[in-house]
Every structure is written in C-alpha cells, then in structure tokens.
Amino acid sequence: MGDYVWFHDVSWHASYAIYFFVIGICSGLAFLSYGSWITPALRPLREKAAYLSFALLAVGGVLLIADLSQPMRFLNVLNPAYLNFTSPLAWGSLNIVAFGIASVLYLMALKKGDETPRTKLIATVTALLALGLPVYTGYDLTVHQSRPIWNTPVMPVLFVALAIASGSAVGSLVAGGNEAARKVLHQYLLWSTAAVGVILVSILGTTNYGGAASELTFVILTTGTMGLIFVGIGILAGTAAPVALLLAPVGHKQSGLMLSALLVLVGSAALRYALLMGPQQLQTLY
Amino acid sequence: MSEEQRVSSIETRGVAGKKRYAMVVDTRRCIGCMACQVACKAEYDTPLGVNRTWVPYKVVGKYPTVKKQFLPRLCNHCDDPPCVRNCPVDATYKVEDGGFVLQRYERCIGCRSCMAACPYNARFMLPAHRTYSSITRVVDKCTFCFHRVTQNMVPACVQTCVGRSRVFGDINDPNSEVSYLVARNPTQVLRPEEGTKPQVYYIGADRNATEFGRDAYHKPDVMELDRSAFKRNFKI
Numbered sequence: 001m002g003d004y005v006w007f008h009d010v011s012w013h014a015s016y017a018i019y020f021f022v023i024g025i026c027s028g029l030a031f032l033s034y035g036s037w038i039t040p041a042l043r044p045l046r047e048k049a050a051y052l053s054f055a056l057l058a059v060g061g062v063l064l065i066a067d068l069s070q071p072m073r074f075l076n077v078l079n080p081a082y083l084n085f086t087s088p089l090a091w092g093s094l095n096i097v098a099f100g101i102a103s104v105l106y107l108m109a110l111k112k113g114d115e116t117p118r119t120k121l122i123a124t125v126t127a128l129l130a131l132g133l134p135v136y137t138g139y140d141l142t143v144h145q146s147r148p149i150w151n152t153p154v155m156p157v158l159f160v161a162l163a164i165a166s167g168s169a170v171g172s173l174v175a176g177g178n179e180a181a182r183k184v185l186h187q188y189l190l191w192s193t194a195a196v197g198v199i200l201v202s203i204l205g206t207t208n209y210g211g212a213a214s215e216l217t218f219v220i221l222t223t224g225t226m227g228l229i230f231v232g233i234g235i236l237a238g239t240a241a242p243v244a245l246l247l248a249p250v251g252h253k254q255s256g257l258m259l260s261a262l263l264v265l266v267g268s269a270a271l272r273y274a275l276l277m278g279p280q281q282l283q284t285l286y
Numbered sequence: 287m288s289e290e291q292r293v294s295s296i297e298t299r300g301v302a303g304k305k306r307y308a309m310v311v312d313t314r315r316c317i318g319c320m321a322c323q324v325a326c327k328a329e330y331d332t333p334l335g336v337n338r339t340w341v342p343y344k345v346v347g348k349y350p351t352v353k354k355q356f357l358p359r360l361c362n363h364c365d366d367p368p369c370v371r372n373c374p375v376d377a378t379y380k381v382e383d384g385g386f387v388l389q390r391y392e393r394c395i396g397c398r399s400c401m402a403a404c405p406y407n408a409r410f411m412l413p414a415h416r417t418y419s420s421i422t423r424v425v426d427k428c429t430f431c432f433h434r435v436t437q438n439m440v441p442a443c444v445q446t447c448v449g450r451s452r453v454f455g456d457i458n459d460p461n462s463e464v465s466y467l468v469a470r471n472p473t474q475v476l477r478p479e480e481g482t483k484p485q486v487y488y489i490g491a492d493r494n495a496t497e498f499g500r501d502a503y504h505k506p507d508v509m510e511l512d513r514s515a516f517k518r519n520f521k522i
C-alpha cells in the first residue's frame with residue numbers, strides 16, 4: 001500500500017435524495033388531480049391530491065433551500081441578471097415557481113367549486129408544469145457527462161415514471177375503500193412501477209457493459225450496503241415485489257393495493273437515494 | 287491538430303489575439319515535496335481538509351522494482367468547462383482573455399452543481415470557519431493565481447516548485463515555454479474523453495495515477511477512518 005490518495009467529498013448529499021422523493025410525490029399527485037378531469041373515477045381524489053401536492057411542494061421548496069450552503073441567497077436563481085440557461089437548475093427553479101403559482105390558482109378555483117373549462121385549463125397547465133419537476137430533476141443528473149448512470153438520456157423518463165408511481169402510491173393510500181378509484185390507481189401503479197423496472201434494467205445493462213468508470217459504478221451500485229439499498233430495497237422489494245403483487249388476485253383488493261403502494265414508496269425512496277449517491281462514489285477517489 | 291477544433295464558442299485555445307493560459311506538469315521532474323500544496327495553502331488561506339492543488343501518489347510495482355508515481359493536481363481551467371455551464375447563477379465563469387475559470391463568491395448559492403459537473407474533483411465547499419478570510423460556505427477552487435498572473439507573476443505553485451516540474455504560460459503564444467513543451471513532448475490531459483479540453487498538460491504521467499483504480503471501490507480502511515474523523519470536525 002502506502003499510496004496517498006486525497007479524498008474528496010460527494011457533491012450532493014442524501015438530503016437531496018429526500019427532495020427528489022418529496023417533489024416526485026408532489027408532481028405525481030398533481031397528475032392524479034388533473035387525471036380526475038379526464039377519468040371520473042378519480043374525482044373523489046381531486047381536491048385531496050391537489051392540496052397534498054401543494055403541501056409537498058412547500059416541503060420540497062424548504063428542503064431545496066435548506067440544502068444550499070447559502071440559503072439566504074436562493075433568490076439569486078430568480079434574478080434575471082444572473083440566470084444561466086445552460087444550467088438545468090435555472091430551468092428547474094423557474095419551473096418550481098411557475099408550478100407553485102399555477103397550483104395556487106388551481107386550488108383557488110377548486111375552493112370556489114368551479115367545474116368550468118377554465119378550471120380544467122388551469123389543471124392542465126398545473127399538470128404540465130408538474131411534469132417539468134421530475135423531468136428537470138432527471139435532467140439535472142443527465143447533464144453531468146462524466147458520471148456513469150446519471151449521464152443517460154432516460155434519466156428524466158425514469159424520474160417521470162418514479163413520480164407517477166409514487167404519486168399513485170400515495171393516491172392509493174388516500175383513496176381507501178373507493179372501489180372505482182382503486183381500479184384506476186391499480187393500473188397506474190402497476191404500469192408506472194413496471195416502467196421503472198424496465199428502465200432500470202436497461203440502465204444497469206448499459207452500465208455494466210460500459211467503460212471502466214461505468215463498470216466500477218455498476219459494482220458500487222450492486223454490492224455492499226449500496227447494493228442492498230439499490231438492488232435489495234429499490235429493485236426487488238420496491239419494484240419487482242409490488243408488480244408481482246399487483247398482478248396477483250390479491251393486488252386487486254384494498255389490502256393488496258395498499259401493501260404494494262407502501263412497497264413502491266419505500267422502493268422509490270431507496271432508488272432515488274442510490275441513484276443519487278452511488279454514481280458519486282467512484283469519483284471521490286479520482 | 288485537435289486543439290484547433292473548437293466545438294463550443296467558449297473555447298479560446300488557438301484563437302488569435304486572445305491569451306489562453308495553461309500549465310505543463312512534467313511528472314518526471316516532480317519529487318513529491320508537496321511545496322506547491324503548501325505554497326497554495328499559504329497564498330489563499332485554504333482551510334484544513336480542502337485543497338486547491340494536491341499531489342497524490344501511487345506506489346507502482348513490487349519490491350524491489352518499485353516507483354512512486356506523483357500526479358500534481360489542480361483545476362484544469364478547461365477550455366470548455368462543464369462547471370461553468372452548470373452553474374444556475376453564473377457564479378462561476380470563464381475569463382475570455384486568459385481562460386481562467388473563476389468564482390463570484392458573493393453570488394454563489396452553494397448548490398454544488400459545479401462540483402458535480404467537474405470530472406476532476408477540482409472544486410470544494412469552503413467550511414464555515416477560516417483563519418484570515420471571511421469567504422466561507424461557498425464553492426472554491428484554483429484560480430490559476432489570477433491575481434498574480436495579471437501582475438505578470440507566475441502562480442504560487444509554479445514559483446515554488448523546486449523540481450521545476452510545473453511550468454505556466456500562454457499556450458496561444460507559439461514562443462512560450464508551455465507551447466514549446468507541449469509541441470515537443472508527448473503530453474496528455476486528464477480524462478480527455480469528457481470533452482472538457484483541460485489546460486493542464488502532463489508529461490510522463492503514469493496511467494496508474496491518471497485512471498480510475500480497478501480497486502477503487504475497495505476503499506482502504508485507513509482512508510475511511512480519516513474520512514469519518516475529518517467529517518466529524520468539518521462543519522459546512
């Protein structure tokens with residue numbers, strides 16, 4: 001031995017993964033609330049999902065600001081003189097603010113009990129802005145060309161699928177005994193979780209057959225504690241198990257759906273953590 | 287010549303009328319005295335636990351056929367720097383004439399995007415406490431000694447290098463020492479595949495030091511002890 005390797009810290013810590021988790025559910029719930037305008041079965045969820053989504057946006061915003069080393073300067077990201085549009089974070093902050101404004105307008109319209117085309121239009125805009133949240137968080141990772149796993153074009157797609165899955169999971173818990181809503185949520189949860197699984201398999205495949213950095217990142221993500229979190233909790237317990245459960249007859253019952261929802265929530269939290277932290281490990285030793 | 291192929295408008299290597307500072311590190315001349323690291327620390331009051339420049343080494347081979355391979359490291363002041371394009375508030379920017387990649391400390395929000403974007407670990411977060419400077423809790427990095435170079439001096443590490451391993455100058459000037467060294471010697475840059483166009487050129491760098499170690503994920507226990515001890519006492 002005797003090597004002197006200077007160690008470096010990871011750039012983004014676990015708190016950022018919690019933000020990913022919260023903002024993913026926030027946008028998933030916004031989709032559900034909007035979905036109630038197209039799928040009548042989801043109508044009972046409309047207000048609940050919208051309020052919950054807004055509350056989570058507030059939590060996510062606080063988490064994001066608290067994660068900055070200069071939290072009092074967070075307004076710099078909204079200063080037109082400073083904004084740098086080659087940074088996904090700049091787009092992300094504009095997206096979050098626009099989503100916040102749209103959510104407030106939507107909630108006000110819901111409070112008035114408006115079931116007009118105008119409210120539906122606001123719901124559509126809110127949902128589109130909600131779509132931007134997982135897209136920008138995924139893109140925030142994609143742009144780092146030197147990081148295996150992150151630097152894949154499917155990362156924003158994966159984050160959208162994770163958002164739908166975790167939003168539908170919370171929706172399933174909120175829907176309780178409502179049979180019609182449960183049927184729709186069952187489909188949402190099944191297909192979005194299955195999509196997460198398919199994307200993960202393709203990411204892992206290309207990473208394992210990649211260059212030196214990719215191969216080493218694959219090893220980091222699939223062995224040791226990180227392997228337990230990523231493969232054990234994220235893929236097996238949090239993706240494969242709920243898909244199997246949802247396909248089985250028990251998955252159509254309330255208890256089966258709720259159990260799947262809980263597994264998806266735990267799994268998607270683990271996946272976000274591992275996807276954020278795993279690919280940063282190798283470079284700390286470069 | 288690859289350096290004349292500019293893919294981004296930000297690149298200034300080979301652009302007539304513009305300076306493009308670069309460093310050549312001749313690893314054959316490096317004796318691992320770490321004087322550069324110390325000079326840099328002194329120049330900038332760089333706090334404990336973080337470095338603008340550092341000199342890692344690897345012991346290569348098996349006794350008695352062994353050699354210590356040094357690889358002095360610093361920000362590469364990339365010609366196409368991913369850190370700059372990732373900063374949401376333009377707090378990190380490239381000086382067009384000279385190519386320095388610098389920080390606007392008063393603007394940095396501490397989002398660490400630039401740290402994530404840099405393939406070379408050249409950036410770090412300044413801890414909350416420093417001895418002489420009040421600039422804390424923002425990202426910092428090597429500045430190629432902008433304040434010295436613009437006063438016609440060389441960077442502190444170059445000035446102090448006893449082996450004369452580090453050489454600094456304008457690579458756009460065909461008569462500079464760095465141009466001569468880069469033209470006449472086989473050189474390499476770190477991780478060229480990342481497209482960053484680094485402007486620190488190495489002569490005689492060993493692949494054991496420039497590549498990811500194959501056992502990188504088996505971190506030596508001693509390092510983990512150091513790392514956790516450091517983190518306990520390092521408040522950001």
Ligand code: SF4
Nearest residue numbers: 361362364367369404
């Ligand atoms: S080495 Fe890193 S910090 Fe320096 S210019 Fe290149 S990308 Fe930016």
Ligand code: SF4
Nearest residue numbers: 373394395397398400
């Ligand atoms: S940490 Fe500072 S310099 Fe780095 S990207 Fe964020 S705002 Fe820019």
